Amino acid sequence: MKLAMIVAMDEEGCIGRQGDLPWRLKSDMSRFKSLTEADGFNAVIMGRKTWDSLPDAYRPLPERVNIVMSRDIDWSHPEAEAALYQGRAIEIAYAEACDECWVIGGAQIYEMFLDRVEEIHVTTVHTTNSGDIKFPEWNRGEWTESVIETLQADSDNEFSTTYSIWTKS
Numbered sequence: 001m002k003l004a005m006i007v008a009m010d011e012e013g014c015i016g017r018q019g020d021l022p023w024r025l026k027s028d029m030s031r032f033k034s035l036t037e038a039d040g041f042n043a044v045i046m047g048r049k050t051w052d053s054l055p056d057a058y059r060p061l062p063e064r065v066n067i068v069m070s071r072d073i074d075w076s077h078p079e080a081e082a083a084l085y086q087g088r089a090i091e092i093a094y095a096e097a098c099d100e101c102w103v104i105g106g107a108q109i110y111e112m113f114l115d116r117v118e119e120i121h122v123t124t125v126h127t128t129n130s131g132d133i134k135f136p137e138w139n140r141g142e143w144t145e146s147v148i149e150t151l152q153a154d155s156d157n158e159f160s161t162t163y164s165i166w167t168k169s
Ligand SMILES: NC(=O)c1ccc[n+]([C@@H]2O[C@H](COP(=O)([O-])OP(=O)(O)OC[C@H]3O[C@@H](n4cnc5c(N)ncnc54)[C@H](OP(=O)(O)O)[C@@H]3O)[C@@H](O)[C@H]2O)c1
Pocket: 006, 007, 008, 009, 014, 015, 016, 017, 018, 019, 020, 021, 046, 047, 048, 049, 050, 051, 053, 069, 070, 071, 072, 075, 083, 084, 085, 086, 104, 105, 106, 107, 108, 109, 110, 112, 133
């Protein structure tokens, strides 16, 4: 099973503002959907705060096993799998026979999985000072970047963006 991470961050590493995404980027949302759904049967791992931030229409994220990390032993949702610790989250994805498992945030969950994933899919949003939640410090020198595409801002995408895939060097 492939274990990968996907994140959108501004040029200073900011990923969130007041519990939500700081921007409106339709193209990035479409890419997120097609990558994490892909053709197979995939899981997404997220923190409880990211789960709470999803709009009702996208909770659970359709066509994917939704694994939600919480330290609250009473947390549950009929359409999600709860995981109290990292190993449990991975175990659920294996038990569901997933082809790919995507770590989708937020900051606390990214930090926990940074040394476990084999790929990080980064959308760099070309702006700064976007909010209060940052992607954890990571040593980019240990990773190799392949730039896939740059998209310009337009009526559906507030900022220009660059999409890259980082793999362990
Ligand atoms: N730009 C992006 O790509 C992107 C992606 C995702 C999210 N975001 C943004 O990121 C922000 C949320 O990030 P966040 O860091 O505040 O929260 P988070 O990582 O989504 O969730 C944090 C929660 O995860 C649970 N947790 C953390 N460590 C754990 C552990 N070791 N074991 C079990 N459970 C654990 C805890 O839940 P309990 O409190 O229930 O115990 C904790 O409160 C939002 O603004 C969201 O919009 C941005």
